Amino acid sequence: MPRIGSGVPLVARRAELAVLESALAAAAAGKAGAVLLAGDAGVGKTRLLTEFIARSQATVLTGRCLDVERAGLPYLPFVEALGRLPVSGASGLDDALEQLRLFEAVHTELAEMPGPVLLALEDLHWADAATRDLLLFLVSRLGRQRLLVVATYRVDDLHRRHPLRPLLTELGRLSTVERVELRPFDRADAMAFVSALSDDTLPEATLRGIAERSQGNAFFCEELTAVYGSGTGVPAALADVLLARVERLGRDAQRVVRAASAAGNAVEHSVLQAVTDLDDLDEAVREAVQHNVLVTADHSYAFRHALLGEAVYGDLLPGERVRLHAGYAKVVESPSLLAYHALQSHDLPTALSASIRAAEEASAMLAPVEALRHIEQALQLVNTVPEPGVTEYTLLRMASRTAMAAGHADRAIAYARSSIELADGPESGAYARHQLAEALIPLETAAPEIGVAVAEAWELVKELPPSRVQAKILALRAREWVWAWHSGLDVDELTDLAERAREMAAELGDDDVEIDSLVTLAVFAEWRGRMAEAQRLYRAAATRAAATGAYAVELRALNNLAVSMTVRGRPREALRISEEIIERATAVGLTWSDKAIEARISRHFNRFSLGDLPLDTPIEDLSAAPRWAAQRFEASGLYWLAIAGRFEEVTEAAERLMADIDDLRTLERIRFALAESALWRGDPGEALGQARQILDWLASLPRSGVADSRMAGAIALTALADLAAEARRRRDDTAVRELVAEGERVREIVERHGSHAMHALWAFESGNPEVVVMEGRMAAELSRLHGVNDVDLWQAAVAPSDGFIYQRTVARWRLAEALLDAGRREEAGKELNSAHAEAHRMNAAPLLAAIEALARRARIPLPGITPTSDELLTPRERAVLELVSSGLTNRQVGERLYISEKTASVHLSRVMAKLGASSRTEAVSLAYDRGLLA
Known part of the structure; x- marks a missing residue:
């Protein structure tokens, strides 16, 4: 059960609370005043007033008005506040003079109380006439008293003839009166409030739903939270x-x-x-x-x-609803509204036809999410209506295409598979299989099913006269490298397929396929090294696609151009193109499509590559994104959180995402983040395990990414080198030999990745500067694994290039270490200072701590932000380290310090990151060397 609002800390309301506290401070100094606190019912007026009273250092008098229809007692809030009316003979109060005596007595009593005095009157919208008159009398005579009057009322209860309106008008003219209108929470504050109500037990989607339905009203939030699982x-x-x-x-x-x-x-x-x-x-x-x-x-x-x-x-009543909806169905003009009202009034034929028209209208307005909703409604109705005028097969294909545009990859695939079962001829079967292949392409593990779908589609139509479906399938066959990255592919044969598709599409007037074939031909030109031609073709295809409304093809052309810039080592141009894709996708209703999501990821990747993205930059708002798109984008951001040292956030997000995930590309990104996090937390065994899982998955793909395999290989070899260093400190030669053998196996696995691809594509991928950087790190880490911290190899890993600043900074830190080992102190100092500046600029906290730890050990000065020994560790971290140094386990440390074993482990991980240690043993050793432990 949720807590009531008064049982949680005050959410937001800082500005309003500041106004009240300022007014009370003025009253305490002898400048009386009044604050009218207005807001809708349930918005939080009482909660704010309660918080204000609890914080105040004043004599507090409170009174509440009751609904006049239920309680007609005059002056009720003043009676509650004062405990009595300070005049006897209340029966004569109808007399004007007697009423004046009462008003003066109340005024005098409040003025003579030891101040400051806070008079709080609630629910003024229910005040009787006498209470309103007395309040006006008091407030109009405020001056040097140490008195603050705060009165609350409901804005939504004040209809035009409400008796409180004249009083508010009079009070508004007084200089001593300030009006504060309490607005509903914005979405972020509403979600925070609901989260507090539920003790942080609700998923984000539920928090967002309650916040939206409540429209920020605190009372509505409470009620909806109490029954959040019972429906809408x-x-x-x-x-x-x-x-x-x-x-x-x-x-x-x-x-x-x-x-x-x-x-x-x-x-x-x-x-x-x-x-x-x-x-x-x-x-x-x-x-x-x-x-x-x-x-x-x-x-x-x-x-x-x-x-x-x-x-x-x-x-x-049920009958009343049906009649009202039938009435609306007769007069509304919008297909969307007609579909809704016809369905609610049980006119299913009208609902079906209106749903289809509404879907077509939404598609024309570039609103695929709305279009999909209408198509799915039509699918529910099509088999219930005699002579529907449309087939379920047609609706399924529409649903698949629209789901792709809306970013619902899973639904797009499901609808395409269902349409294959309902196809009743060669062309319809081919169209359905083509649609399935298109829907499956974003999924890395779907290659076998894509290959089968394309082959079956071609078999169905290859003997038929030239047709649009033939052109479509030819164009798709030309992209075979996407799902079959093997050396048997021939770029000349693929080029021929693309040319045939383009020519056939041009003859048939199919602009989409013709332009899409141009994009494919641009890819082949790039593989052959004709970069200028490829870039020209990409731009020409994008321009033509935009003009003809082939927006998905336009985004594909721009995406390929962005990838080309990245692979050619031009991240700044790739970044600009990613921005262009996002802008275009949003403008044409493809905000959450596959290419738009990848552009968002690419934008952050290229900014990160250039070192321009501080790692504390918040991830974009994904509240409107479909599940698949949101998961893919969030997973891509976890790596940056790991580099920033936000390990707990990485772990929490990874556990949440991995509990509900069916996209293995997303899983790969999560594993990269977990591996990087484990390295900096001083858990090389965990890092090695995650990297090996990535490599095993990549090996199962028909088209594995060369850059990804090199990055996984670098992480695995780093972890093995750290483990080997610890084994050497223990003088465990057997463990060292096993680790070195494992490193050689990793190197062989990585080298096999992609080597079975056709030569043109392999050469193209291998020239990627990211691949070059990661291969440099792999070679240097392999040398470190063998016990040699090779200066030349680390210098090669930090060789100048445009981008990949973080990876090169890590290599620069290791280069400084190698230079120190070689006695080249001055050079090491230059490298450390350069690495320190970059790590600080990127807010890469664990790397920064490792650089500073190395500088202290070597007594190399860094800019003034280097902490002293006393500042480096918190008292709790120092206490944990002292107990670890005495040989206690994390569990024993937790028992000694009255904290959990997990918390002790977190503190130790932070100590290791700050010291640049790869194990608890090394952390203790470094702490002794630096005087952190006696």
Whole structure:
């Protein structure tokens, strides 16, 4: 069960609280004042006031107004606040003079109390006339008293003729009065509030859903959190509160509100008139607007709060709902609204045809997410309607294409597979298989299924006369290297297929296929070393695709160009093109498509490669992204978190993602982050295990990435070298020999990756500067594994190039270490200072700590940010290290310090990172050397 709002720390509200505290400070100094705290019901006025009172150092008097219809006692909040009215003979208070005596007595008593005095009056919207008069009297006479009056009221209860309005007008003219309107939480604050209510037990998607439905209202957040697992309806207690507002309206106004609840969104006046058929609609709507049930916007009406509309709709009788939706179906013009109302009124044929039209309209408006929703609704209806006018096969293919555009790769694949089963001829079967292959291409492990689908599609149509489907499949066959990266491929044969596809498409007027074939031909030109021609073809294809509306082809052309720039060692140009892809994808409704997601990842990769991305830069907002796209993008950011030393965040995110993942490319990125994290945490065994899993997976692919295999190899060899260094300190020659043998096996595995590819593609991939950098690190780490910290090999690993700053900085740190081993202290100092500046600029905390640790050991000065020995470790870290030095395990350390074993391990990992140690033994040794332990 969630905690009530008063049971959690105050969320947000800093600005409003500051106004109240400032007013109280002024009152304490002899400048009396009043603050009117306004806001909707449930927005958090009482919670804020309670927090303010708890913090205040004042004499606090509180009183609350009650609904006048339920309690007519005059002056009730003042009676509560003062305990009594300071005048006897209350029966004569109708007399003006007697009332004046009362007002003066209350004023005098408040003024003479030891100050400062805080008079808090709640729910002023329910105040009786006498209370309102007394409040105006008091506030209009504020001066040098040490008094602050704070009064709260509900904005949404103030209809046009509400009796509080004149008082607010009078008070607003006084210089001593300040009005603070408490707004609903924004989404971030609402999510934080709900998370606190649930003790951080709810998943992010649930937090986001509650925040959106509540629209930032704190009370609504509480009620929705209490029943978050029960569906989308409004909780009963909340519905009662909301409906009470509607029940105060007149009969016609209630009729209007009920009709508006079935509209589905804002409803125009003419439509509402047709559905309600009221003689005096204007008066009924005016009453609903004046009572803040409905609001006007753009010539239409909507509920002031969406949950109020939900509550009213939930209170409709079943027959009433059907009648209202049938009425809307007769008058709405939008296909989307017609589909909704026809479905709700059980007119299934109309709902089906309107859903298809709505999908087509959404697609034309470049809104694939909306289009997919309508197509999926049509799929639910197509087999329930006699003579539907469309086949399930056609809808499935539409759904697959649209799901790809919307970024739902899993649904795109599922729909394509289903369409194959329903195909009733060669061409329809070929189209379905082509669609499946297109949907599967983003998945690395789908290569066998892609190859089968393409081969079967070609067999179905190869003997038929030239057709668009033939051209499509020829164009796809020309891209065989994507799923079959083997030496048997012939670039000349693939070029011939692409040319045939382009010519056939041109004859048939199929612009999409013709332009797509140009993109493929640009790839082959690049493999042959004709870079200028390739770049020209990519740009020409992108321009033509944009002009003809072939937006997916346009993004493919730009993506290939960005990859080309990266592979050719031009990360700045690749970065600009990635930005262009993201901008274009957003503009044409492909925000979360495969190419758009990869462009987002590439943008951060290239910024990181250039050292321009501080590693504490927050990841983009993924709240609107489909699951597959969000997982892939989030996973790519974990590596940067690992480099920043945010190990706990990496572990938490990895566990969460790996519990619900079916994309092995995403899993690979997670493993890279875990491996890098393990290296810096001083756990080379874990790093080696993660790197080996990556290498094993890459070996299973028909097309493994050369750069990825080299990076995994570098991590594995680094871990093995660290383990071997520890074994040498233990004088364990057997362990050293086994580790060296394992390193040689890793080197052989990495060298085999991609070597079976056709020569043109292998040469293209191998020239990637990232591959060169990682191969340099591998050679140097292999040498370190053999016990030789080779200066020349490390110098080769830091050779100048544009990009890969982090990897080269790591190599520069190791180069400095090798130079020190070789007695070349001055050169080592230059390398350390250079590495230190780069690591600091990137906020690569573990690397920075390792560089500083090496500088201290060698007594090499660094810029003034190097901490002293006393500043390096926190008291808790020092206590953990002292116990570890005495031979205690993490569990025993935890017991001694009354912390968990896991927490002790985290502290030790941080110590090792700061000291640049690869093991607990080395950490203790380094600490003794540096005087951190006596």
